Amino acid sequence: MRSRTHYAGDPSAPARFSFPQPGLGDFDNLLTTLASAGERLARTPLSEIVEALSAAARTFAGEGTARRQAALDLLEAVTGRARAMCADSLDFLLWKLTSEQLLETARAATLDPATLEGFSPRTGSRRRRAVGPRLTLHVLAGNTPWAGVESVVAASLARSASLVKLSSREPVLTGLFAQAAAESDETLSDALAVLHWTGGERSLEEAALAAADCVVAFGDNSTVSALGERLAWQVAAGRTRFVSRGHRVSVALVGAEALRSESTSRATAQALAFDFALEDQEGCLSPHGAYLEARATAAEIEAFAAHLAQALEERERAWPRRIPAEAAAAAHQARGAAELAGARVLAPEGSTRWTVVVDPRPLFEPSPQARYAWLKPVDALDAAIEALAPARGLLSTIGIAGFGTRAAEIVERLAALAPGRICPLGRMQRPAAGWNHDGISDLAALLSWVEAEDL
Amino acid sequence: MEAGTGEPLDDAEFDRLARSVFAAQFDGCPPFRSFCQRRGRTPETVAHWTEVPAVPTAAFKDVELRSDDAPVERVFETSGTTLARPGRHELSARALDLYRASMVPTLRRYLLPELETTDPPGRSALIPVALAPSSEDAPRSSLSFMIDGACATLCSAPVRHLLGPGGLDVEELCGILVEAERQGLPLLLLGTSLAFLAACEALAARDTEFYLPEGSRVMETGGSKGREREIAPGEIRARIGRVFGVPDSHVVNEYGMTEACSQFYDGTLRESWLLSEAGTACAFEVGADRAPRAKHGPSWARAVVCDPETLEPVEPGKTGVLRLVDLANRFTISFLQTEDLAECPSRGARGPGSAPFVLRGRARGAEARGCSLAAEEWARATGKAS
Numbered sequence: 001m002r003s004r005t006h007y008a009g010d011p012s013a014p015a016r017f018s019f020p021q022p023g024l025g026d027f028d029n030l031l032t033t034l035a036s037a038g039e040r041l042a043r044t045p046l047s048e049i050v051e052a053l054s055a056a057a058r059t060f061a062g063e064g065t066a067r068r069q070a071a072l073d074l075l076e077a078v079t080g081r082a083r084a085m086c087a088d089s090l091d092f093l094l095w096k097l098t099s100e101q102l103l104e105t106a107r108a109a110t111l112d113p114a115t116l117e118g119f120s121p122r123t124g125s126r127r128r129r130a131v132g133p134r135l136t137l138h139v140l141a142g143n144t145p146w147a148g149v150e151s152v153v154a155a156s157l158a159r160s161a162s163l164v165k166l167s168s169r170e171p172v173l174t175g176l177f178a179q180a181a182a183e184s185d186e187t188l189s190d191a192l193a194v195l196h197w198t199g200g201e202r203s204l205e206e207a208a209l210a211a212a213d214c215v216v217a218f219g220d221n222s223t224v225s226a227l228g229e230r231l232a233w234q235v236a237a238g239r240t241r242f243v244s245r246g247h248r249v250s251v252a253l254v255g256a257e258a259l260r261s262e263s264t265s266r267a268t269a270q271a272l273a274f275d276f277a278l279e280d281q282e283g284c285l286s287p288h289g290a291y292l293e294a295r296a297t298a299a300e301i302e303a304f305a306a307h308l309a310q311a312l313e314e315r316e317r318a319w320p321r322r323i324p325a326e327a328a329a330a331a332h333q334a335r336g337a338a339e340l341a342g343a344r345v346l347a348p349e350g351s352t353r354w355t356v357v358v359d360p361r362p363l364f365e366p367s368p369q370a371r372y373a374w375l376k377p378v379d380a381l382d383a384a385i386e387a388l389a390p391a392r393g394l395l396s397t398i399g400i401a402g403f404g405t406r407a408a409e410i411v412e413r414l415a416a417l418a419p420g421r422i423c424p425l426g427r428m429q430r431p432a433a434g435w436n437h438d439g440i441s442d443l444a445a446l447l448s449w450v451e452a453e454d455l
Numbered sequence: 456m457e458a459g460t461g462e463p464l465d466d467a468e469f470d471r472l473a474r475s476v477f478a479a480q481f482d483g484c485p486p487f488r489s490f491c492q493r494r495g496r497t498p499e500t501v502a503h504w505t506e507v508p509a510v511p512t513a514a515f516k517d518v519e520l521r522s523d524d525a526p527v528e529r530v531f532e533t534s535g536t537t538l539a540r541p542g543r544h545e546l547s548a549r550a551l552d553l554y555r556a557s558m559v560p561t562l563r564r565y566l567l568p569e570l571e572t573t574d575p576p577g578r579s580a581l582i583p584v585a586l587a588p589s590s591e592d593a594p595r596s597s598l599s600f601m602i603d604g605a606c607a608t609l610c611s612a613p614v615r616h617l618l619g620p621g622g623l624d625v626e627e628l629c630g631i632l633v634e635a636e637r638q639g640l641p642l643l644l645l646g647t648s649l650a651f652l653a654a655c656e657a658l659a660a661r662d663t664e665f666y667l668p669e670g671s672r673v674m675e676t677g678g679s680k681g682r683e684r685e686i687a688p689g690e691i692r693a694r695i696g697r698v699f700g701v702p703d704s705h706v707v708n709e710y711g712m713t714e715a716c717s718q719f720y721d722g723t724l725r726e727s728w729l730l731s732e733a734g735t736a737c738a739f740e741v742g743a744d745r746a747p748r749a750k751h752g753p754s755w756a757r758a759v760v761c762d763p764e765t766l767e768p769v770e771p772g773k774t775g776v777l778r779l780v781d782l783a784n785r786f787t788i789s790f791l792q793t794e795d796l797a798e799c800p801s802r803g804a805r806g807p808g809s810a811p812f813v814l815r816g817r818a819r820g821a822e823a824r825g826c827s828l829a830a831e832e833w834a835r836a837t838g839k840a841s
Contacts, residue, residue, distance in 0.1 A: 329794035
């Protein structure tokens with residue numbers, strides 16, 4: 001089979017990949033093989049799959065092992081993110097791939113994991129079970145690398161075969177994980193295929209879209225909607241399940257109690273800095289900014305801003321940031337526009353490595369995704385909720401801190417905005433196993449439920 | 456104040472003018488004054504125009520930036536962006552006069568250089584055709600203002616506008632092109648790159664190509680940003696050249712923005728004309744490759760390539776973000792920081808920022824770097840985009 005070279009990462013020193021380039025005949029054979037493998041996988045006990053996946057994850061865990069080194073080398077080269085950051089996020093992913101956490105993922109999606117393998121009593125005389133797709137096509141994009149792995153893991157737990165179309169920008173981790181999974185279990189090995197092809201290769205894509213009974217699409221909203229359009233008839237007819245994973249926003253809310261004392265102000269700032277700096281603010285779980293409940297005084301807000309600036313500087317030392325010229329340019333634009341509109345800008349001289357802006361205007365505005373943290377003091381939480389109203393349905397995560405005993409009440413009020421997830425600050429980009437990914441967990445999104453009535 | 460394009464200003468003269476404009480804008484525009492004071496840069500402390508802080512063009516969407524106590528007569532807005540609030544350039548009557556006065560000589564120099572052979576310069580017999588709305592239909596468009604104003608001064612014939620509320624009038628375009636070929640009357644076509652690309656697609660769908668009479672030329676601006684698949688500038692002009700039958704040298708790209716009164720142009724048409732005036736045979740081969748072209752501007756503007764992190768000027772050959780110093784912006788703000796990437800292949804003969812620059816866009820087909828909703832998508836997703 002022919003192979004093709006692909007480059008990703010910094011154009012001046014890119015990582016070089018070699019991918020097989022199947023002809024249409026080979027590809028059709030692959031699709032048929034995957035579909036039969038999917039049928040065999042569907043009869044494989046869940047416990048065996050869980051064991052295989054966690055064994056695969058363990059091969060990345062050992063410091064200094066070849067696989068871990070390769071993963072970190074490539075991730076660093078391809079994403080431009082600090083190695084220490086990649087390692088931290090990789091380890092979090094691996095923790096979610098332990099047997100216990102995988103079972104938790106199954107439980108979160110089904111309430112009763114036994115329904116993944118057979119009918120279970122529901123109510124009265126109704127019984128139900130979940131059925132996964134035969135073949136899932138995962139179309140990956142330049143997301144954080146963990147999204148692709150979690151998607152394939154979810155499909156495997158649903159006992160579906162997977163065909164992965166790798167992202168041009170980040171063609172690394174999902175492929176490495178699939179290799180590891182294939183090594184750890186033969187049935188899984190037949191049921192996983194990871195490829196890269198360019199958007200122009202329509203015939204391969206058409207074949208894949210026709211063969212898959214589930215398509216998970218990552219990317220910006222234009223890309224995902226274009227794919228959705230191509231599948232619209234199949235979806236309407238029930239032939240294909242379409243899971244759209246477009247771009248989303250996340251935001252933080254800080255209550256006045258967090259700013260009251262020096263120590264809580266500092267601790268909250270550190271948690272928030274972690275959330276802002278992780279994945280260089282490019283993830284859907286990365287906050288664009290934080291609303292501050294301004295029962296706090298001006299002095300407390302100013303002090304908090306200074307603590308956040310300090311904490312972001314510490315993050316820079318732990319996770320040195322490299323971003324393309326466009327992002328730096330965008331950061332300068334946003335800084336200048338905010339400053340001229342009356343905001344207070346804290347930033348290191350001659351560098352865009354982080355920015356803190358105290359902006360009196362409540363309007364929600366996306367950040368330039370360059371560790372750029374806007375802080376918007378609002379008189380009452382109502383003003384923040386009102387400012388976030390246009391984002392209803394688009395909110396991935398809301399991180400909160402500093403509401404003390406009011407936290408439960410705040411969570412109730414925020415629910416009206418329909419965010420996928422509300423969590424404490426410092427954990428915005430560390431979602432639990434089986435987390436509610438934009439309204440539905442990765443595994444739940446793949447499952448069809450079958451109910452038997454009176455039978 | 457306008458010395459005319461034929462008289463290039465050396466750095467000392469430009470510096471003198473720029474610093475006096477800085478002083479006027481420092482006094483006349485309070486937000487700009489605070490911006491400069493926070494950086495310790497005042498008319499007293501600034502020793503050279505390169506030290507004047509540049510206002511990011513994004514600020515024009517949030518704040519009124521004028522150095523003028525005369526009332527606003529016209530507001531130009533950035534268009535085709537998907538941001539919730541457009542950038543606004545607010546001009547009084549005298550600011551508009553300066554705008555008109557400044558745009559004419561530069562367009563003449565780079566698109567109609569033959570007019571400079573007479574003194575005073577005459578009008579062109581080329582028939583102006585705009586793939587852009589008229590100023591009446593699009594009163595907030597600075598491009599329409601520029602096309603209509605420049606053609607009114609520089610052309611004998613009135614401008615035909617082929618872009619209306621209903622889109623591009625392909626029928627009328629074909630009619631004009633057929634007539635031009637039949638009568639041997641050369642055309643001056645002006646418009647956005649996007650409109651030209653749409654025209655090329657429409658004509659390709661009819662399996663039609665034209666060979667416009669010698670002397671015909673195209674001015675296109677804006678690039679293909681906003682299309683599903685970005686197209687490189689070299690490919691855009693190759694398509695236009697092929698479909699309209701105009702030599703590569705005569706497809707001239709213009710770089711401008713709503714926030715600046717001055718424009719920058721490819722130098723290929725002028726160069727080709729100079730060569731043919733000198734009797735050189737290879738005049739029409741100028742610009743025949745797909746190589747990125749350097750942009751030329753008027754003597755009262757400077758374009759400095761700055762380090763994206765520090766915003767300090769960089770050496771020739773390094774890519775950075777473009778800072779414009781446009782003295783034709785006398786009544787608003789002359790010192791503008793853009794977010795456009797560019798590179799100066801060589802050092803300018805008249806000091807910093809005087810050399811032509813080459814624009815360096817984003818990599819073609821680049822995937823978004825993450826999964827977070829960017830500003831453009833936000834506006835569309837929340838229903839604020841037009």
